[in-house]
Amino acid sequence: MHALSISRHIAAPPAVVWNVMANRQEEWWCPRPWRAEVVVQERRPGGRAAITMYGPDGEVMPHEGLFLAWDEGTRFVVTDAVTEGFIPAGPFMIGIWEIAPDGAGTRYTATARHWTAEAMEQHAAMGFESGWNACADQLQALCEAPA
Numbered sequence: 001m002h003a004l005s006i007s008r009h010i011a012a013p014p015a016v017v018w019n020v021m022a023n024r025q026e027e028w029w030c031p032r033p034w035r036a037e038v039v040v041q042e043r044r045p046g047g048r049a050a051i052t053m054y055g056p057d058g059e060v061m062p063h064e065g066l067f068l069a070w071d072e073g074t075r076f077v078v079t080d081a082v083t084e085g086f087i088p089a090g091p092f093m094i095g096i097w098e099i100a101p102d103g104a105g106t107r108y109t110a111t112a113r114h115w116t117a118e119a120m121e122q123h124a125a126m127g128f129e130s131g132w133n134a135c136a137d138q139l140q141a142l143c144e145a146p147a
Contacts, residue, residue, distance in 0.1 A: 002120035004128045005111040008136055009102050012143040017099050017106040018073050020142045025051065027142055031134035034059075043070045048084045064089070074098060081115075091115055093123065106143075108136060 029036035039050035069077040075098035081091030096111040114120040
């Protein structure tokens with residue numbers, strides 16, 4: 001399997017982490033100074049998953065795909081290999097975002113699975129580790145902030 005992954009402990013209960021993960025994506029989904037806008041999320045297998053990311057220099061990066069899984073409270077899985085209406089697209093990855101109880105907090109894991117070693121290497125070269133860790137930092141800060 002051609003996968004890249006990050007994982008970390010978040011000092012907050014799973015319910016808090018899930019709420020931020022699923023309902024506040026615009027606050028953590030892409031590394032600042034970029035920002036994300038949720039276009040639509042049909043939270044079910046086969047449902048449309050669309051987010052647009054905006055860069056500080058006017059960049060616009062739409063991300064269209066479908067949910068392969070939505071397991072409320074634990075995980076969601078998205079692919080860009082298929083778009084709304086089951087239209088094949090140029091596949092890059094399957095993204096898996098999941099949480100599990102971890103002691104007094106939550107284990108957050110984000111994984112990008114690729115069709116080829118070349119695609120995985122391209123993603124790594126694009127800054128997967130630093131970018132996805134920056135997003136995880138933002139998620140963690142939101143989850144651990146005093147209520």
